[in-house]
Amino acid sequence: MRVVICGAGQVGTTIARHLATEGINVTVIDIDQEQVRRVDESYDVRGLVGHASHPATLQEAGARDADMLIAVTHSDEVNMVACQVAYSLFNVKRRIARLRHAGYLAQDKSGLYAAEHLPIDIIISPEIEIADSIARRLRTPGAFDRVPMAGGLVELLGIHSGADCAVVGRRFVEIAEDDDEARMAVLAVMRDGRCFIPDADDQLAAGDDIYVLARSEQVDAVVRAFGHRKQTARKVVIVGGGNVGLHLARKILREFSGIDVKLIERDQQRAGEAAREFGDAAIVLNGDALDRELLAEAQTGSADTIVAVTNDDEANIFVSVLAKQAGCKRAITLVNKSNYESLIPTLGIDAVVSPSAVTISTVLRHVRHGTIFALYTLREDFGEVVEAEIGEGSRLLRRPLDQLGLPAGMKIGAVVRDGVAIMPDETTKLEVGDHVVALVTYSYLRFAEALLGTRRRPFG
The missing domain is CATH 3.30.70.1450 (Regulator of K+ conductance, C-terminal domain)
Structure with a gap:
């Protein structure tokens, strides 16, 4: 199998690494010579400096013999043109593109991506995927992650075990089989920065983050087994009125009932547009979320969940910490930079969403x-x-x-x-x-x- 990846950023590089470990022939294209050099030297892939949408570059990358093209550059337009060229000139069978701008993703634009127009088989929208991921977490406050599998018959849950967790110190085999109404399979444990598949006789430790599988109808019982009460969020404060924040607010208002939604957006024009869109359904506040007075006006201290999804990692982290200090029960924080991973658990942040991880998993x-x-x-x-x-x-x-x-x-x-x-x-x-x-x-x-x-x- 041969794959051409357009874009040697974090997403493109990580996808290339995964595919190369499986023996797949991978070529990565990027205009940044240093990025290409790094991926070429670090992994068993071929790096090529050039414009990903140029026919000559794609030809040199081996597009004529490629089974798939994955376009994940930082430019939507480059990604779209790369897919068009791959289809029209090289007959690449499968074309995947990351598109981020909301204007390209509207329902009335879906016909644009047919083979006779812009031939893109799979469109990856990180913002929509992230909003969906956060919404799943809102449905189960006791889980920091929740992913449906097997058509929704089973669910993958990420659960934190605090010091007061009733099953701390018990063997994983006992936890998994103790209650017929809360049967689960413990797949992975994250402890002290290390991730491993536990043996049956390993014991759950305070501070562990674990991933378990459970039947969908037993999810609530499984979460309760770890001492987390099912308490659906009723007051949610969203910080950031960009694509992620707007997608999430729309999803909550459309699919959840009885939730009080407040949205904080720093840009006055964006805040005004959001206020006009949501009307009386949500309260939109214009200002800097790091302003304690604005956080007090948004009543973050009495909120069930704060969701920080601005484009600034530091702002997301700080506003989450401020909200938790004020009394907010839960913080879900968008973080792009992986070097913050070791810091997050020490700050009291309950769940972290990584755009690159979401995109990579989807691709x-x-x-x-x-x-x-x-x-x-x-x-x-x-x-x-x-x-x-x-x-x-x-x-x-x-x-x-x-x-x-x-x-x-x-x-x-x-x-x-x-x-x-x-x-x-x-x-x-x-x-x-x-x-x-x-x-x-x-x-x-x-x-x-x-x-x-x-x-x-x-x-x-």
């Missing part, structure tokens, strides 16, 4: 094809939660799970058979056509594909 979901149906990235350096169909050639068929000899970097958390979600135990046997939801670390992805009997089907 990889569309790169994985054949019998891999869904994917969620757990940290850029750890692994993926995948949903895959068991094929005829799988070596995992018809033997109990405890006899499969799964590698250390793979854990099966759920099985879906005939539309029913099963939380497996050591006696569960897999059948052809089963969908499994599993965590696989990056070093074992190719091995896991072989075990599952998955196959890559050609694009087109």
Whole structure:
């Protein structure tokens, strides 16, 4: 398989690294010579300096033999033209573009991306993906992350264990199987900056962030098992009236009931436009969210959740800390720079959203094809939660799970058979056509594909 990636920023570079580890032939294009040099020297990929939308550059990158083009430069227009050139001149079968400007994403513009116009197969909008991700978190305040898998039959939950968590000190196998109404599979633990797949006899420690799989109807019970009460947010303050903030406010007003929404936007024109759009449905405040008087006017101290989604990482972090100090129950913070990751847990911020991680996970979901149906990235350096169909050639068929000899970097958390979600135990046997939801670390992805009997089907 051959892939051309346009853009050697954080997103393009990370996608290239993931694909290269799977033996995929990758070429990365960027106009920044230093960016290209770094990706060329750091990973088993080919770097090419040039304009990603220029036909000559794409030809030199091998577009004529490419199966896919992924356009994730900082320019929407370059991404669109690159897809057009890849289709019209080189017949690249699959074209993915990141588009950020709201004007390109409106419903009445959807016909623009047909093959006879602008041939883009998959449009990735980070702002919409981020807003959707935050909205899922608002539905389950006890979870810092929530991702539906297997058509919504099971859900991946990120849960924090505080010092007062009732199950701290217990073995993970006991936590997972203790209550039939709250069955779960513990897939990963994040502890002291390290991420690992726990053994059954490992114990939950105070301060752990864990990822578990649970049946969708048992999500609330699972969250309660860790001492988190289901308390849907009723007062939400959104800081930042850009694309993410507006998408989120619209989604809350459209899909949630009985929620008091306040939006703080520094730019006067943007604030005015938002106020006219939302009318009486939301309160829009114009000013600097770092102004304590404005935060008091927004009543952040009595808010259930503050969501900081400006374009300034530092502002997002500081306003989240100020709101928590004032009494806000929960802070969800947008952070672009990965070097802040180690700082965040010390500040009392409850959930962090990374635009690059959201985009990477979404792009990889569309790169994985054949019998891999869904994917969620757990940290850029750890692994993926995948949903895959068991094929005829799988070596995992018809033997109990405890006899499969799964590698250390793979854990099966759920099985879906005939539309029913099963939380497996050591006696569960897999059948052809089963969908499994599993965590696989990056070093074992190719091995896991072989075990599952998955196959890559050609694009087109």
